[in-house]
Amino acid sequence: MAFELPSLPYPADSLEKAIDKLTMEIHHGRHHKAYVDNLNAALADQPALQTKTIEQLLREIQTIPEAIRQKVINNGGGHANHTLFWATMSPNGGGEPTGALAEAINSTFGDFATLKTKIKEAALARFGSGWSWLVLSNGKLEITHTGNQDSPIMQGKTPLFGVDVWEHAYYLRYQNKRADYVEAWWNVVNWKEIGTSFDKAKN
Ligand code: MN3
Numbered sequence: 001m002a003f004e005l006p007s008l009p010y011p012a013d014s015l016e017k018a019i020d021k022l023t024m025e026i027h028h029g030r031h032h033k034a035y036v037d038n039l040n041a042a043l044a045d046q047p048a049l050q051t052k053t054i055e056q057l058l059r060e061i062q063t064i065p066e067a068i069r070q071k072v073i074n075n076g077g078g079h080a081n082h083t084l085f086w087a088t089m090s091p092n093g094g095g096e097p098t099g100a101l102a103e104a105i106n107s108t109f110g111d112f113a114t115l116k117t118k119i120k121e122a123a124l125a126r127f128g129s130g131w132s133w134l135v136l137s138n139g140k141l142e143i144t145h146t147g148n149q150d151s152p153i154m155q156g157k158t159p160l161f162g163v164d165v166w167e168h169a170y171y172l173r174y175q176n177k178r179a180d181y182v183e184a185w186w187n188v189v190n191w192k193e194i195g196t197s198f199d200k201a202k203n
Contacts, residue, residue: 002043002050005036006083014091017187020173028086031168035078035149042071054080058153077149081131081162088161090190097191101160101198108141116186118143123165123182131162132182134194136201158201161194 008028013021043049049057049064057064057076064072096112097105109115115134122145123132130147135157137144145165146152152159163185170181 003036003039003054003079005033006086008086010089010091015089015188017091017094018089018181018184019170019188023168023170023172027164027168028082032078032082035075035082038071039075039079042068042075054083055153058151059156061154073151073154074149077151077154080151080153081149081159081164084159085162085164088190088193089185089188090193091188093188093190094186095191097195099195099199100202101191101195104141104198109143115143119163120179120182123163124179126165129166131164133162134160136160136198139202158197160198160201161189 005028008024012024012028015024046065046068052060054076057072058080061069061073096102102112105112105115109118119132119134122143126132126145126147128147130145130150132145133143133152135142135144135152137152137155137157141160142157144152144157152162163182165178165182170178174181174184
């Protein structure tokens with residue numbers, strides 16, 4: 001067992017300001033678990049790859065044997081994306097970014113409100129399943145979106161947070177209203193965690 005499903009860092013019913021308990025339970029306990037299980041199955045005959053971190057596997061995706069590469073993209077990406085997703089939400093989340101991250105957001109996008117607008121635009125521009133991201137690319141903040149479970153790490157970028165816009169992330173409460181879900185997501189965003197990873201990635 002190379003990779004393990006991380007525990008949720010808070011109770012499943014504690015993000016109700018944005019996401020209901022049942023969605024959290026299914027999303028973490030079934031969807032994320034399936035990515036981990038399928039990643040381990042794909043790597044079952046690859047002991048050397050089992051010792052790498054998920055970030056290493058994704059960064060070096062072109063070196064993964066072709067026969068399992070798409071499985072690692074889908075399930076390794078799914079594992080990395082969801083691990084970041086849980087960590088960048090909090091029952092005590094919301095508010096606005098602070099410190100160096102806030103300064104970088106203001107100098108890159110103008111202000112925090114514009115960042116929120118652009119994240120929503122990226123979320124709505126993504127047709128079908130995927131993610132809307134704030135990433136560091138060559139040391140600069142950038143908003144982007146990816147399809148399926150494609151990780152920005154495969155493009156040499158450092159994801160700071162991503163909003164999961166697969167229907168499994170929001171459909172029970174929001175049905176087809178993806179924009180409402182993305183708007184509510186700001187109520188649980190964990191700026192403390194994101195600011196810390198920004199500081200680390202910049203240094
Ligand atoms: Mn998901």
